[in-house]
Amino acid sequence: MTGPSPDHLPLFPTQAIGSLPRPQLVRDLLGQRQTLPQQEWRARLDDCVRFAIQLQQQAGLDIISDGEWRRTQYIHEFLSRAGGFRRCRRYQHQGQSRLGLVVVERMQTATPVFVEDAQFLVDNAQAVTKATLPSPFLIAVRYWQPEYSAAAYPTCEHFLEHLAEILAREAQALETTGVQIIQLDDPALAYFCDRRLTSGQAIHDERLQRDWDIGRDLTHAIDAINCVCAGLEVETHLHCCHSVSKRHSDVQGNYQPILPRLTALQVDQLNLEFAYPDTGDVADLKHVPEHFRVGMGVVDVRKERLPSVAEIADLARRGLVHLAPERIVLNPDCGFAPDAGEPPTLDEAYTKLCRLVAAARQLRAEEAA
């Protein structure tokens, strides 16, 4: 472990959520995974990831990731390494016909998927380190479809159970690297925040239309997340956002439907978003169960506009109405590029992170006064 301990961070610590935009060089390298010799491919990406680490440290973040620069997409990277998925389900998204991945065979993961990546981060960082994993619930609801998946897993719950087992092993392996925070990414929980979805209205993504039952589904989701985090000594986070896709969000709605239902969830911190319109509302914070700290998303990652330091600090200050300062961590709403092809530039992300850090310093000075 090279960085400081998460227990000794200043008030309003600043953190990355996960992904940073990939420069074209990194996108090109990701495309050469099959054509370059494995060792050379990895060594070239190592050089890039050192830069992603340095960028976050230079911005002044207290908690950093590896920018997820070794992943083409935050879920697919796991699926392709876990095996058992095939792109064969036709569905409609924003009026376009697409071919989506579904689980068709039982997953076979002999070895952990992200350990080497986390070890590199830990060995090269001077800040507190965070590794991210897709949440089992997210994968279960997106990739289990009865007509394709029932032979491998008779029900979605069977699939969820196996995912939780595999991801628990993955999290335990990540912990051995010395990484200090493990975050599960679960934009699917925000489906229950979207009143269009829960009332059965048609929306842009056909895959999201199903028989949602918040009581039943949320209980399954929480059980699976608790299973992944059981016995871990590292700090655990759940990141619950509204999905980022091409400068928009897939779903909308504040967190009030889900926050009071998370009392049985056993993680240390919820990372939520408040900056982008129609996501979280700061008033939702009064519903956060007492055992969580909150990573407040106070910087929008979707739109190109750069918020001012004052604007960021104002949004964070509104959180203090509901939470003690010790329970507030500051972050961008989401990762800047969950998919390597997302449009934000690295300079845009860097400037936003610098301003996030400046806003945190301002709030610390106010608390100290």
Ligand SMILES: [Zn+2]
């Ligand atoms: Zn997110």
